[in-house]
Amino acid sequence: MPPAEQSSAPWDYERQLIDRIAIREAAATLTPRLRRVIASYYHRGETLEEIGQRENVGRERIRQLLETAERRMRGKLADQKIGRSAPPLITANTPPIGFDKAAFLAHMRGLKDWESNRKAREFAQERARLAEMLEVERSRRAYDEKLKTHAGLAEHIQTKPKGHIPHIKLPVQYTVGSQTYNAPAPTAYHYHDGATAFPGQKYYHPPPLTHAEMVTKADWALRLFLLSRRPTTAGVPWLGQMATRVQYPRDGGQIGEAVAQLARDIPPTALLSAHPFELPEGVKGAIATNSWASLRVLASKDDLLLFVDATWDEGL
Amino acid sequence: MPFDLLPEREAEDIVKLRVARDGVGAGWNTGNLGLEEDQRHCAIGWLLVATDWDEAAATQLALDYVWPALPPAAQAKYQGKIEAIYKYNDNGDRKSVLRLFNEAIRLAEKANAPR
Numbered sequence: 001m002p003p004a005e006q007s008s009a010p011w012d013y014e015r016q017l018i019d020r021i022a023i024r025e026a027a028a029t030l031t032p033r034l035r036r037v038i039a040s041y042y043h044r045g046e047t048l049e050e051i052g053q054r055e056n057v058g059r060e061r062i063r064q065l066l067e068t069a070e071r072r073m074r075g076k077l078a079d080q081k082i083g084r085s086a087p088p089l090i091t092a093n094t095p096p097i098g099f100d101k102a103a104f105l106a107h108m109r110g111l112k113d114w115e116s117n118r119k120a121r122e123f124a125q126e127r128a129r130l131a132e133m134l135e136v137e138r139s140r141r142a143y144d145e146k147l148k149t150h151a152g153l154a155e156h157i158q159t160k161p162k163g164h165i166p167h168i169k170l171p172v173q174y175t176v177g178s179q180t181y182n183a184p185a186p187t188a189y190h191y192h193d194g195a196t197a198f199p200g201q202k203y204y205h206p207p208p209l210t211h212a213e214m215v216t217k218a219d220w221a222l223r224l225f226l227l228s229r230r231p232t233t234a235g236v237p238w239l240g241q242m243a244t245r246v247q248y249p250r251d252g253g254q255i256g257e258a259v260a261q262l263a264r265d266i267p268p269t270a271l272l273s274a275h276p277f278e279l280p281e282g283v284k285g286a287i288a289t290n291s292w293a294s295l296r297v298l299a300s301k302d303d304l305l306l307f308v309d310a311t312w313d314e315g316l
Numbered sequence: 317m318p319f320d321l322l323p324e325r326e327a328e329d330i331v332k333l334r335v336a337r338d339g340v341g342a343g344w345n346t347g348n349l350g351l352e353e354d355q356r357h358c359a360i361g362w363l364l365v366a367t368d369w370d371e372a373a374a375t376q377l378a379l380d381y382v383w384p385a386l387p388p389a390a391q392a393k394y395q396g397k398i399e400a401i402y403k404y405n406d407n408g409d410r411k412s413v414l415r416l417f418n419e420a421i422r423l424a425e426k427a428n429a430p431r
Binding site: 122123125126127129130131133134137138140141 | 348349350351360364371372374375376378379396397398399402
């Protein structure tokens with residue numbers, strides 16, 4: 001290697017690798033015989049006579065073949081000196097054959113940087129996760145405190161232990177003549193907020209969502225809803241205007257803004273009526289066969305609830 | 317460099333891991349980290365206590381020593397390393413968490429043994 005070609009750059013091994021690839025590519029364009037000759041001479045270090053004996057030709061013919069092979073490879077390798085005195089090498093200034101050397105080097109450098117930054121990236125992600133866990137824990141603790149100080153809610157917690165199932169005496173039978181009938185089962189009333197009440201039972205409103213829960217719920221609801229969407233929204237004008245992002249409230253003061261944002265994306269009737277809003281039947285059909293989705297929005301000046309119930313066939 | 321010839325940071329790491337392990341022995345819980353005023357914490361919570369609620373330092377300890385000390389199955393189960401430790405704490409018992417910290421301390425001592 002000429003001294004000028006020697007480099008202490010950290011990418012030198014890559015350059016050599018590229019040179020070898022380029023030479024391989026150039027050699028691949030030769031005929032098998034020329035390839036054999038050039039490999040025997042340069043790679044295995046055989047003499048012209050030895051190669052001639054194996055190829056059943058004279059020394060002079062082998063020299064001619066060698067020249068031909070070199071000439072062709074030189075053509076492929078632009079102005080490179082491939083010969084007895086100059087070992088095969090492409091300088092940094094040589095336009096590479098078949099691929100963009102600069103782009104390749106940049107790519108390799110990028111890969112190395114990516115790898116060397118991997119730990120830092122992972123650390124940042126895990127630290128963010130830990131911060132998130134702490135935030136959730138703090139907000140949950142604050143929520144518990146809030147519940148304890150609120151008289152009605154405290155009663156709610158005490159009187160309705162977790163997993164409590166209301167005791168219903170069923171069935172009530174009555175007899176007319178000789179016939180015995182069962183009384184119709186009491187109709188459960190399903191409230192919009194997910195609570196269920198039976199006749200004769202006191203209705204307890206479920207505890208209000210914390211800010212974190214509200215954000216999480218709304219976020220997941222929107223994700224589920226967008227996930228259940230299909231491109232076939234023709235004929236449903238408002239679906240086409242569905243936002244992919246909703247500004248969730250960061251604190252109480254911004255809830256109004258979030259509601260306004262939501263109001264821009266969802267029909268005003270769905271918001272102002274404060275009643276459950278269901279997707280039109282046509283949309284349900286368009287989403288997927290065997291799928292079902294409903295969107296319920298409840299918003300007021302200090303509350304924002306967005307429910308999406310969606311089921312869909314995984315196989316679709 | 318301290319008297320026991322361990323580099324400052326690594327020696328501190330081992331001490332912090334021991335604090336966390338002893339904390340698990342003293343008061344352990346599942347399902348939440350436990351906040352500053354609490355007496356009981358989960359594995360991650362005790363790492364936070366040991367690092368004086370320095371989230372960065374606790375994350376570093378978890379990534380460097382505690383996650384590598386997890387059983388391979390627990391490592392493979394979750395993509396996030398903090399998540400994996402948290403779930404291992406919740407799904408296991410106090411004994412297994414103590415074992416985890418002992419293994420983490422062993423790894424830290426091995427990594428920082430004077431050559």
